[in-house]
Amino acid sequence: MRKYLAFLVFLFASSHLQAEQTNSGKVPVWFEQNVPTTAALEFRQLLDDLGGYDFLEANESSYQRAFEALVSQSPSSSALMAQWHTIQPQSDNTRAEFIADLPPAFPQVSRLRIAIRQLKANYKPGLGISPFQTPRLGGRHPNIAKISQRLLDTGFMDSRYRPTNRLDSYDPVFIRALKAFQAHHGLEADGVVGAKTIKLLNRSNLQERLTLQANLRRWMRLPHQPSSTYLEVNIANFDVRLVHNGKTILRNRAIVGTPNRQTPIFSSQVRSVTINPMWRPTNRIIWEELVPSHRKNSSALTQQGFALLSSTSTNPIAIDKSDPSFAQLKQGMRLVQLPGKQNALGKVRFNFHNTHSVYLHDTPQKHLFNKNERALSHGCVRVQDTQELVAAIERIGKLDRSRDWRQLWRSDALTSVKLTDPINIHLTYQTGWIDEFGQVQIRDDIYHLDSPQIGATDSSFVKRAN
Numbered sequence: 001m002r003k004y005l006a007f008l009v010f011l012f013a014s015s016h017l018q019a020e021q022t023n024s025g026k027v028p029v030w031f032e033q034n035v036p037t038t039a040a041l042e043f044r045q046l047l048d049d050l051g052g053y054d055f056l057e058a059n060e061s062s063y064q065r066a067f068e069a070l071v072s073q074s075p076s077s078s079a080l081m082a083q084w085h086t087i088q089p090q091s092d093n094t095r096a097e098f099i100a101d102l103p104p105a106f107p108q109v110s111r112l113r114i115a116i117r118q119l120k121a122n123y124k125p126g127l128g129i130s131p132f133q134t135p136r137l138g139g140r141h142p143n144i145a146k147i148s149q150r151l152l153d154t155g156f157m158d159s160r161y162r163p164t165n166r167l168d169s170y171d172p173v174f175i176r177a178l179k180a181f182q183a184h185h186g187l188e189a190d191g192v193v194g195a196k197t198i199k200l201l202n203r204s205n206l207q208e209r210l211t212l213q214a215n216l217r218r219w220m221r222l223p224h225q226p227s228s229t230y231l232e233v234n235i236a237n238f239d240v241r242l243v244h245n246g247k248t249i250l251r252n253r254a255i256v257g258t259p260n261r262q263t264p265i266f267s268s269q270v271r272s273v274t275i276n277p278m279w280r281p282t283n284r285i286i287w288e289e290l291v292p293s294h295r296k297n298s299s300a301l302t303q304q305g306f307a308l309l310s311s312t313s314t315n316p317i318a319i320d321k322s323d324p325s326f327a328q329l330k331q332g333m334r335l336v337q338l339p340g341k342q343n344a345l346g347k348v349r350f351n352f353h354n355t356h357s358v359y360l361h362d363t364p365q366k367h368l369f370n371k372n373e374r375a376l377s378h379g380c381v382r383v384q385d386t387q388e389l390v391a392a393i394e395r396i397g398k399l400d401r402s403r404d405w406r407q408l409w410r411s412d413a414l415t416s417v418k419l420t421d422p423i424n425i426h427l428t429y430q431t432g433w434i435d436e437f438g439q440v441q442i443r444d445d446i447y448h449l450d451s452p453q454i455g456a457t458d459s460s461f462v463k464r465a466n
Helices: 002-023 038-049 052-059 063-072 075-083 095-100 107-121 142-153 172-184 195-201 205-219 283-296 366-370 386-395 405-410
Strands: 229-234 239-244 247-257 266-275 306-309 334-337 348-352 375-377 381-383 415-428 432-434 440-442
Touching: 038 107, 107 205, 107 432, 142 172, 172 195, 205 432, 205 440, 239 386, 247 366, 247 375, 247 386, 348 386, 348 415, 386 405
Parallel strands: 229 415
Antiparallel strands: 229 239, 239 247, 247 381, 266 348, 266 415, 306 334, 432 440
């Protein structure tokens, strides 16, 4: 009740502007003849979907401030902040469309909003089980029965093969269902009831809702209208996908930044592709990793293809092995890794403007993609099959099809190829989303960016969040 009273107080506090707005030729957003408009109700629903009530109570904020914060996160609507009480009437615009235009039009946004309301309407607790030793094959444990029931309820286990008198048995039926559950949620599908599996099973759908709301708020920062073609990196899921005309036409595994060197969240445009790139490591990498390596072994960097370049020449200079302090770097030289099999960027780099010195690229360390958790880089995004991604971009007409790409792959020469049309790229952080089958997907919050409330016990938030 408190949330609705607060909302009505906010609306009525704005209603005194109505007469002045009407006289100025503008249409009131929140009230029309002292009745909340469709836009007002739309805004209340949007704020509710975003978890606005929890946010307001926790921060003792007003709805006006929450609205302004909401608008400031939506680039397409930032220009409306100065006149957020009113809208200039247009023949093709309504007050409801003003609010409807705030959330980005990515399909995931509407999926999240629907799932959030469904989770809110039907509270289900987590299993509440403590860590335990997974039984041997054929063994029994009370927690296995609880997990079996959850797997049955969620469709990962077929009741035809799980008699009620064997719910607590750690048998092939249970193992197969648990592996499917683990794979679905991005865990290592080993059939072992480990700590991460238990953590996921112990999540209530309240915690799931809070996770989805945190992610919905992140979507508000993206451009309002998705382009017909774009690349989307999900840092938390360690993957990159190419979307064309609303369909995912390619998905690749990715390696992202470690928690200490996080991959940033931002949007840009891929404008060119570099074949056989040269790597220019950041100063932090140079002084924290490469110089210490040189001091331990004066031949190590040379063996890895590193050399020095001046700002006025393109001809590489050999590293002075007798100079452990790298005096050459302090004299304006630049340490670079030349193209080759050992180059950290591999065969391909995708270039897009940003202030973080971050890009998508290949890697010679292909074995790392076999890891389930892949927060391993210095911040750039390594893509498992860059040649496949280049080929997909070429097929949809974004790269010059007259180029002899086979020759480029065989060549060792550094070559830069401009895209015929830039491709938008969004580096996102989605710890919760709705997949194409309508199922909630939850991933580990590797950068600890979700609200700390999500990890709290249900008893602290059930009353307030519902």
